[in-house]
Amino acid sequence: MKIGFKTLGCKVNKYESDKIAAILSKKHEIKSKTENLDICIINTCTVTHIADRKSRQAIRQIKQNNPMAKIIVFGCGARKKDNIYIEMPEIDHVFATYDEVINFLSSDKDIDDFENFNGSRTRVLLKIQDGCDNYCSYCIIPFVRGKATSYPERRVISECLAREKQGFKELVITGVNIGEWKNQEKNLSYLLKKILDNTKEMRIRISSIEPVHFDDEFYSLFNNPRLCGHVHLSLQSGSNKILEKMRRRYTTDQYESICNNLRKIRPDIAITTDLIIGYPGEDESFFNESKLFCEKMKFSKIHVFKFSSRIGTIAEKLKDIVSDDEKNKRAKIMRDLSVKLEKEFRKNNAGKEKVVLVESKIGKKRYIGYTDNYIRVEVFSERDVRGEFVVGRIE
Numbered sequence: 526m527k528i529g530f531k532t533l534g535c536k537v538n539k540y541e542s543d544k545i546a547a548i549l550s551k552k553h554e555i556k557s558k559t560e561n562l563d564i565c566i567i568n569t570c571t572v573t574h575i576a577d578r579k580s581r582q583a584i585r586q587i588k589q590n591n592p593m594a595k596i597i598v599f600g601c602g603a604r605k606k607d608n609i610y611i612e613m614p615e616i617d618h619v620f621a622t623y624d625e626v627i628n629f630l631s632s633d634k635d636i637d638d639f640e641n642f643n644g645s646r647t648r649v650l651l652k653i654q655d656g657c658d659n660y661c662s663y664c665i666i667p668f669v670r671g672k673a674t675s676y677p678e679r680r681v682i683s684e685c686l687a688r689e690k691q692g693f694k695e696l697v698i699t700g701v702n703i704g705e706w707k708n709q710e711k712n713l714s715y716l717l718k719k720i721l722d723n724t725k726e727m728r729i730r731i732s733s734i735e736p737v738h739f740d741d742e743f744y745s746l747f748n749n750p751r752l753c754g755h756v757h758l759s760l761q762s763g764s765n766k767i768l769e770k771m772r773r774r775y776t777t778d779q780y781e782s783i784c785n786n787l788r789k790i791r792p793d794i795a796i797t798t799d800l801i802i803g804y805p806g807e808d809e810s811f812f813n814e815s816k817l818f819c820e821k822m823k824f825s826k827i828h829v830f831k832f833s834s835r836i837g838t839i840a841e842k843l844k845d846i847v848s849d850d851e852k853n854k855r856a857k858i859m860r861d862l863s864v865k866l867e868k869e870f871r872k873n874n875a876g877k878e879k880v881v882l883v884e885s886k887i888g889k890k891r892y893i894g895y896t897d898n899y900i901r902v903e904v905f906s907e908r909d910v911r912g913e914f915v916v917g918r919i920e
């Protein structure tokens with residue numbers, strides 16, 4: 526059968542879709558496009574109401590383009606109590622988790638089979654953890670992903686070795702809250718060191734992480750050049766008052782200290798972040814605090830999200846709602862700031878020669894790749910260098 530995928534949302538969702546594809550590819554043809562399919566598997570996101578809407582739109586569009594295909598839906602949206610997908614006529618089957626999809630479609634029940642993973646052989650995701658115990662006031666994810674659980678060290682290392690054997694050059698560590706990985710007294714710093722010690726050439730990149738639980742060993746790991754100089758450190762607000770209302774577990778001073786510690790070891794490290802705009806009670810003064818703090822932190826990029834009320838969260842019941850017009854205005858200000866900071870970060874790195882992992886060809890003898898601190902670089906080569914490390918100059 527011809528099977529296609531549509532994945533919405535975060536890197537964890539992408540990992541889980543890739544995992545299903547790896548198992549099913551043993552007996553089925555996995556298509557890169559959602560056209561002429563027998564089955565389409567749609568991995569939903571519910572982090573905001575916009576994510577819910579995009580998931581529904583994707584389902585309807587794919588069914589329209591593939592009227593005879595069976596539509597299977599799973600993911601965070603399908604785990605909510607108000608599961609809207611059960612009633613959608615376009616859908617044939619709804620599941621909560623990716624292993625339920627595998628069990629439904631495959632007689633191969635080994636979801637820990639790492640040997641048949643699809644990809645470009647450049648960058649690949651590795652999920653080490655699921656769930657979250659923080660229950661930030663705005664966030665629906667703990668309700669749909671459940672309590673924090675850590676994947677066993679042996680499983681994580683086995684998957685790392687399989688990916689390197691397959692030829693992948695960069696491993697991206699992901700999870701719902703990777704800072705919460707633990708195995709008795711062992712923590713994320715321990716696991717990262719084990720991954721670095723057990724691999725030889727792969728770059729290791731940390732994806733989104735909460736600004737807590739950073740010990741001295743964590744910082745020292747950045748002395749290893751194979752640990753990428755890029756950390757996506759979730760901020761959400763640069764106002765301590767709003768952070769408190771959000772039930773975040775740090776202050777701006779603590780956040781700044783983490784950034785300073787990272788930059789002491791890797792001065793050219795890229796620190797990116799998330800920011801929620803228009804949280805209930807965020808007046809103009811609190812917004813301006815956020816803007817000034819972001820300028821001070823010199824992020825290399827800011828991912829801006831307008832506050833979206835989620836049913837069942839604490840924030841759903843809060844008053845002092847910020848109007849949509851005001852959210853839109855503030856979001857534009859922050860996105861403009863992000864563009865400015867991104868340009869400044871690149872300018873500060875201009876002229877440097879850095880190792881680039883080449884990912885794609887864009888023209889005759891022209892290729893595009895990324896440095897360890899995630900700067901996009903164009904390189905020129907007489908031969909095909911996709912999937913290789915080369916030295917490139919940042920312009």
